[in-house]
Amino acid sequence: SASAITGMATSNRKVNRDTEIFELQARICKAFAHPGRLQILDLLGHGERGVSELQEAIGISKTSISQHLAVLKSVGVLATRREGKQLYCSLAMPEVKHACQLIREVLLAQIAASNRLVA
Secondary structure, three states, X not given: OHHHHHHHHHHHXXXXXXXXXXXXXXXXXXXXXXXXXXXXXXXXXXXXXXXXXXXXXXXXXXXXXXXXXXXXXXXXOEEEEEEOOEEEEEEOOHHHHHHHHHHHHHHHHHHHHHHHHHO
């Protein structure tokens, strides 16, 4: 019947959209899967920072900071603006800060639970 075909098409679109969302989620998680990038996101969660300030705070080379920023920008979580020769970075979406905080809360809960098990 026509309604069954329409229902299947709607269902297929939902599966395709879900698959696309999971693929995008995996890309973002992969971008987050580096301690240096997590530090950058944490610093940017407190406000805009210049690249040289980020580099100094994390203690990495100019090449490394550039690579990390490129990865974060490629998945859409980092915004940049130029002022003269200085490049400034900020979070493209405030949700990124909340996502990172949530992951940290999960880790703290895991640590607390494992400490209770050891004690």
